[in-house]
Structures are given as structure tokens and as C-alpha cells.
Amino acid sequence: MRRPEPGTAEVTGERGDATAGTTDAEIIRLSGREPERFAEIFDRYYAEVYGYAERRLGPSLADDVAAETFLIAFDRRDRYDAAHSIARPWLYGIASNLISRHHRAETRHYRALTRVGPPGTVDGPADQALGRVDAQSNRGRLARALAAIPRGDRDVLLLVAWAGMTGEEAGRALDIPSGTARSRLHRARRKIRAALGGIDPTTIGEDA
Amino acid sequence: MMDDLETLREAWGEPKTPSHTARMQARAALMSRAAGRPPEPVRPRRGFRLPRVGVGLVAVGALAAVVAAGVVVVRTSGGSRDSHSSPPGGQVGSVALAANVLDRASTAAEHRHFTPLRSHQWIYTKMSHTTGTGPGGVVTGGPYKTKVEENWWRADGRQSAGITNGRLSVGPAGTKPQRPFSYAPLPTDPDALLRKVGGRAGGYEMAYDTLVEILAQTVPPPREEAAVFQAIKKIPRVTLIKGRVDAAGRPAIAVGLETGVDHKEVLLDPKTYAFLGDRVITIRDQTLESEGEPKTFVKKGTLQTERLRTAVGVVARPGQRPS
Numbered sequence: 001m002r003r004p005e006p007g008t009a010e011v012t013g014e015r016g017d018a019t020a021g022t023t024d025a026e027i028i029r030l031s032g033r034e035p036e037r038f039a040e041i042f043d044r045y046y047a048e049v050y051g052y053a054e055r056r057l058g059p060s061l062a063d064d065v066a067a068e069t070f071l072i073a074f075d076r077r078d079r080y081d082a083a084h085s086i087a088r089p090w091l092y093g094i095a096s097n098l099i100s101r102h103h104r105a106e107t108r109h110y111r112a113l114t115r116v117g118p119p120g121t122v123d124g125p126a127d128q129a130l131g132r133v134d135a136q137s138n139r140g141r142l143a144r145a146l147a148a149i150p151r152g153d154r155d156v157l158l159l160v161a162w163a164g165m166t167g168e169e170a171g172r173a174l175d176i177p178s179g180t181a182r183s184r185l186h187r188a189r190r191k192i193r194a195a196l197g198g199i200d201p202t203t204i205g206e207d208a
Numbered sequence: 209m210m211d212d213l214e215t216l217r218e219a220w221g222e223p224k225t226p227s228h229t230a231r232m233q234a235r236a237a238l239m240s241r242a243a244g245r246p247p248e249p250v251r252p253r254r255g256f257r258l259p260r261v262g263v264g265l266v267a268v269g270a271l272a273a274v275v276a277a278g279v280v281v282v283r284t285s286g287g288s289r290d291s292h293s294s295p296p297g298g299q300v301g302s303v304a305l306a307a308n309v310l311d312r313a314s315t316a317a318e319h320r321h322f323t324p325l326r327s328h329q330w331i332y333t334k335m336s337h338t339t340g341t342g343p344g345g346v347v348t349g350g351p352y353k354t355k356v357e358e359n360w361w362r363a364d365g366r367q368s369a370g371i372t373n374g375r376l377s378v379g380p381a382g383t384k385p386q387r388p389f390s391y392a393p394l395p396t397d398p399d400a401l402l403r404k405v406g407g408r409a410g411g412y413e414m415a416y417d418t419l420v421e422i423l424a425q426t427v428p429p430p431r432e433e434a435a436v437f438q439a440i441k442k443i444p445r446v447t448l449i450k451g452r453v454d455a456a457g458r459p460a461i462a463v464g465l466e467t468g469v470d471h472k473e474v475l476l477d478p479k480t481y482a483f484l485g486d487r488v489i490t491i492r493d494q495t496l497e498s499e500g501e502p503k504t505f506v507k508k509g510t511l512q513t514e515r516l517r518t519a520v521g522v523v524a525r526p527g528q529r530p531s
Contacts, residue, residue: 035242042238043380046231051223059224066226067234074241112346139219139413140468161216162223192212 024087028080038077041087042070049095052163056099058109065102069095084172092163093173096155103151113143138196145195149188156181157188218406221414222421225387228359228370232377298449298462300471300491305448306463307441313481314437318430320480323522325363330526331427334358334519335485336456338511347512348504356518360526361425365389369526376527388421396431398438405439412443413472416465420474423483424517437481440474449473455484456516462487469494470512485516 024041031038049069054062072094073087080090099106146154152174159170171181226234325331338354340347360369360378365385369378384390395401407415419436422428428436440446440463449462455475464473469492475484490510495503521530 031242036239038242039235039239039380042235043382046234047226047386048223050226050230054224054226055220062224063226063230063234067230067237070234070238071241074238138215142216142219157216161213162220189212192216196212196215 023085025080025082025085028077028087029082031074031077035074038070038074041073041091045088045091046070048163049091052092052158053095053099055162056106056109056158057102058105061102061105065095065098068098072098088163089165089169089173092159092165093175096159096174100151100155107147110143110147114140114147141195141197142192145191149191153184153188156184157192160185218411218414221417222387227357228368228377228379229357229372231379232370232372298451298453298489300466301448301450303445303447305450306446309448309461309463309476310437310441310446313476314434314441316481317433317437320430320433322430324429325427325522327362327364329363330360330369330523330528331363331425332358332360332519332521332523332528332530333425333517335424336516336518338514338516340512346504346506347510348506349510352511358529360523361386361389362526363427363522365392365426378526388418388425391418391422392426392428392432394422394428394432394435396435398435398442401435402439402442407439407443413465413467416440416443416446416472420472420486423474424486424515427520427522447471452478456518458484460484466491469506475516483517485514487514488512 022040024044027037027040031041046066050062050066053065053069056062057065069091073091076094080087084090146158149157155174156167156170159165159173160167163170165173167182167185168178170185171178174181176184334356336354336356338352341351341353358371362368362381365387366383366389367379367381368386369376371377385392391404395404401419402415405415405418419440422436423433443465445466446464447466449464449471452459453462453473453475454460459478460475461478461481462471462473462475464471464486469490471489471491472486473489474486476482477484488511490506490508490512493508494506519530523530
């Protein structure tokens, strides 16, 4: 089967009613009979799913995870719950499951980002005297904390922090009850705050 | 007031954008699945890893041939990146020296010859990306690999194209410009520009990355490009590398942001201050320690990643190269 050539007359008619106002749920429903419609879901979400996977796994695994996410989503499209007009949490849920298969690589990835090591190993005393441990170096501390947070808790935390979801959406994405999602988020955030030293992070590193 | 979630978000900066090749492969795999192969039950595969070419192999018909090409992979061996280049790490100079260079870059940008782009024109770039060959994360030394990619972005940032398997493949047109085109038009006031890209305590690295992407991918008008250099100057801890560095045989000025143990550098032509590329160099010896893993030592001067822009120009259509 050929991909329709954009710009041909017959396709223009099809596209006229599509893209703009159509909900994800509607596209997924239509893709039951017209499978190629699913490309619209890909075009809407591929870049951000890749961006999310890249942060958790680094670039080369992210290519695979992002590609596989849409193949799996396509295969499961007949089971999509049409009550949810936006497919985003569903796709992130699939991506999260794929990412969890690579948890060792994920942990390695965060450890590699632990670029600001324990005091003394990297930031010398002089650096600290100069107040060089500023908000940017939070990443090292946060990466170390992320590597230590249990997988299930980390899934919820990062869907909220990096994918901008609410706790409820994260629960739906991961197919867990919203109460469970909230308590996981709470636990993970406690560790993140502890990693940030329990200080108001906005004051870290400011010249004052 | 920034809470822990916001700190977590900002500490990672801008999400990365997928390469054009990866996007086209993934889309082709999906379209071929959609083109008639019956939906397969999803097999949970433990430790699955799609082989790089595997995505292309499931494709059929005209789309079957989508595998990475137009991509040259060069493997170098040993500890250095390239046998004929000197070690990349230079001596980090002061903020004042960086400010000086950025002022001159800003002035040069303001006086650059410029023809306004029309939205239907395309920006062509050819970039060579050098990274470690390891599993990702920190690079402790060679070998490195280099990929060369040609890309076209429509001037309004709504569509991109690349070379896949020796053939041009043009992506779908989006409704909104992609980053970093989405920041256009750039404020010509450096403070306003810095605010627009998120520059503030906790967000400076992200802002810096965005400004570098603007230089790398877009062709801003002179006053806007001048503001980009002035905005970089306003970011704390932007320092100059003393002397000239080597950008694939061309001498370059390296100026950039210190982030913990790394220096994220923009490489500029010493005469015209045109963008030549960017790279990340470890500038302090570091030892990575984590429970249950052997210690990893990263020597000062180690190249982490490098991207050199070897060609750039404005053309009428994707697939065209500037003459």
C-alpha cells in the first residue's frame, strides 16, 4: 500500500476535514477502518515522546522506544478508551512501560549525569567558597536521587515533572489507581526535596 | 517561587528533538504496519532492543528502503578524537574575556550581509556529530564516532526534511513552528530575549542551550543575532577558552557555559564570528562513584560531544544545496 502523496486532489478532500479540529479519540476510532489515519497521532506526539524517552534513557535507546511506542499504540488502537479525547497519557503509559524494560540503562544514564559528585571529589573547597554550587548543579544531585528512586515511583514523578501531567493523568497513563499514583508521587518528591537539601531551591547559588 | 518539580524540570533544560532520520524511520515502520500487516499481538520481550536497521526491515513497498543513510560513520580508535587534531580541552579564561568576544561577535552579526528569508524558503545545514561509542552518558575517552547529517528546515520552522537512504524525505508540515524556530521573532533587547528563552536562576543552562540552538539551526536577522550574543553574555559563568581551538581543521574561538565539571562551548569563526559548531568538554578531572559500580574516572580535557556545522545556506526547496 502506498502512502498517499500529499497535495493530490483526492487527499486534499480527506485532509480538509481532518487534522485541525479532530480529537485524538476520533482519529483513533477512524484508524480502525483507515489504519493510515494513525499517522496523525504519530505526527502529533512523536517528537515529545522522543524528548521524554531521551531524558530518561539518552538518545540511542530513545529512538527505539519512541518508534516502538507508536507501533504498540497502533496495535492496541481498538482497545483505546474513547472517553478520553486526548491520547497523550495513553502514549506516555506505553512509553513508560518500554522505558521500564531498560531500567538498568536508565540508572546508568542518571549516574552518568551525576556530574557534581560528593563534596570534595569534584567541586573543590574553593568552588564552594565561591558559591559555585548553584541551581545548575542541581542536576547532579537530582540525577543521583532519580537513580535511587524505585521504578514505579519514578514513573509517576517524571510523568508529572517532565511530561507535565497531573497525578491523576499519570495514574491513568500507568494504569494504576489515582490514590496509588498520589502516594508514589509523594514518596518520590520527598526524596527529591531531600536531595535538594531541604532548602528553597530558588535561593541556591544566588549571590546574596 | 520554584518548587521541587519545577527544579527537576529546569535542571534538565529543553527536551531534545529527534533526528530527522529517526523520525522518518519510525513513521515508515508505523505506515507499513498500517498498510496491511494484521495487527500483531504485542509480545512482551524482556530486554528488547530494536536493532537500528530493524525498523526499516518491517517496511514494505516504496517505504521499505528506509534505513539510515546519507549518514557517514567514521570510527576513530585510541584515546584521541582524531589523529591529526590536538587534544580538545583548552585553558578556561575569564568571564571578562568572554564578554569581550561576545561583544565583538554581536557587532559582527549586526553588520552581516542579510537578505530577509521568506517563509517558503528552506534553511540547509550540514552537521557532523561526534559522540562516544559507549552506551551513553559520560564519555571517558575514545573511540568516538562521527555522523554527518544534512537537514532542511522550512524558514518558518514548520517542516523539515533530510536524506534517508540516499533519498530526500520531507516530513509532514506542522501547524506550529518547532523549536528553536518557535522563538522567532527574537526580541532585539538582550534582557527580553533572555527572559523569552527562560533565562533566570535555575534556568540559565536551558536558556543557553536554546540560544545555541538558535545560532545552529536558524538564520536570524542581524539585530536579532546580535541580541543572541548579548543574551549569552548576560548568562552567569560564560567563559572563554584561551587561544584558538580546532574545529575540523579550522581555527575557532570557543566561548561557553561552565556547568559543574563541563564547559559547553560555542565555536565561532575568529574573523567573522560566524557559528561553526558547539561542543562539550570536561574541564575538571572527575571521579564518578555510585553504589555497586566500579569508579569511573573522566580526565580533564575529555571531549563529550561535538557538533560542527560544515555548511549552511538558504535554498528554494528541500533537497537543494547552496551553490
